[in-house]
Amino acid sequence: MEKVKAKKHLGQHFLKDLDAAQKIVNLQSLHRDYTKILEIGPGMGVLTQYLLKRTDCETFVVEIDRESVVYLKEHFPALENRIFSEDFLQMNLAELFGNQPFGIIGNLPYNISSQIFFKVLEHKDLVMEIVCMLQKEVAQRIASPPGKKDYGILSVFLQAYYNIEYSFTVYPDAFIPPPKVDSGVIRLKRNDVEKLDCNEKKFFQVVKAGFNQRRKTLRNALKPIGLNFEHELLNKRAEQLGVADFILLTNLFEEQV
Missing domain, CATH: 1.10.8.100 (rRNA adenine dimethylase, C-terminal domain)
Incomplete structure (x- = not known):
């Protein structure tokens, strides 16, 4: 198989900028003694190739697109049985790694990025760190401090349990096909709040x-x-x-x- 065709209904925009891919992978710090990383929507593996070079973690990927799964199996035999061919939103994260903490990384589909974060919140005691790229507007909203017009429900919910930083912007020409908006890369690291001081x-x-x-x-x-x-x-x-x-x-x- 040569290349995977981007599918509009899956919101696929494949990152082609290798420098940006390396920077995204480098942001994953693996704090708090977890060694497993789940990449959401690897596509043709532009992030995966750098994740597999890291010796401090074990990379797993979840991909709903069957064509991409075939491509990954052909081009990344090192992944072996670590490819989940399913929908991340339907995954049982508690059972995924035997209730062990893990990190998440990925170029998230714009159309379901908020749903992904709400699922993360349901498993906040397992998801220790998230490094992801998504629509710049949403990335800014999540990282926004109070008082800004971007600040909203997702900002408050995520900032209650994660320390969040906006890392850098990626422009449309870095993708195939180019999206109509800029993208933003953010990092969320689990804070020390086990439970909020309220109901x-x-x-x-x-x-x-x-x-x-x-x-x-x-x-x-x-x-x-x-x-x-x-x-x-x-x-x-x-x-x-x-x-x-x-x-x-x-x-x-x-x-x-």
């Missing part, structure tokens, strides 16, 4: 309600979920609050109930 289910409810009506003050935005107390934070909008502020609001909400 986590209520925390997610408060954050979602706040951003669902982000132009309103939190006093008005949180009314639909039954908020009935006074605090100075309620005079602000959701995008102005950090993780600690939302934890405080969640605890006040719990006390009210």
Whole structure:
């Protein structure tokens, strides 16, 4: 097989810039004593080739595109039985490596990147680090500090459990076919928060309600979920609050109930 044809319905844009690929792989630091890395959507293996050269980790890949799976088996025999031919969103991450921690890397399909991160949040105690490339706008949103217009629900949820940094931008001409937008590379490293200092289910409810009506003050935005107390934070909008502020609001909400 020569090359894999990019499939629009899978959101495939194959990275051809080898310098960018090497930089992405170099960002994976393997902290906290994990040795397994899962690459999402390797395509023709532009990241995989550099991951397999690393002696400090064992690389596994998950690829939904059957044509890409055939290509990977032909060109990367070193992967042996470490290719999962399935949909990452349907994988059982808890059983994947016997409940052992691991890292994630990949050039994520733009159309499901948010879904991938919500799945990661469900397994935050296993996923120690994520190095990924995705649509620049989404990458900036995830890494955005409070007070910026990019800051949103996913920013708060991920920043509660991960330290996040925006690393660099990759432009359309680095891909085949070139996407219509710029891409951004970010790194998320699991922080020391085992559990938030509040009811986590209520925390997610408060954050979602706040951003669902982000132009309103939190006093008005949180009314639909039954908020009935006074605090100075309620005079602000959701995008102005950090993780600690939302934890405080969640605890006040719990006390009210």
